[in-house]
Amino acid sequence: MLSRLVHSRFGLHIVEVLEREPGVAQSFESxxxxxxxxxxxxxxxxxxxxxxxxxxxxxxxxxxxxxxxxTPLVQ
Numbered sequence: 001m002l003s004r005l006v007h008s009r010f011g012l013h014i015v016e017v018l019e020r021e022p023g024v025a026q027s028f029e030s031x032x033x034x035x036x037x038x039x040x041x042x043x044x045x046x047x048x049x050x051x052x053x054x055x056x057x058x059x060x061x062x063x064x065x066x067x068x069x070x071t072p073l074v075q
Contacts, residue, residue: 006013028035056068 004015004017006015050069053067053069059068
């Protein structure tokens with residue numbers, strides 16, 4: 001099979017796929033907890049990012065450009 005480049009937070013990696021196994025569909029009930037946890041984590045990260053932008057909007061720093069927000073209505 002062909003090698004391909006994969007990007008991660010550590011850089012680019014060459015990956016060679018040697019074998020594939022078909023996926024198996026799972027019922028919603030069996031993955032409900034994992035889906036709920038992923039949604040909670042995503043909401044937490046979004047809220048934290050918005051809060052940090054608000055704090056950056058209130059900060060005064062010279063020589064640094066911050067991704068800041070002036071109002072709590074940040075998306």
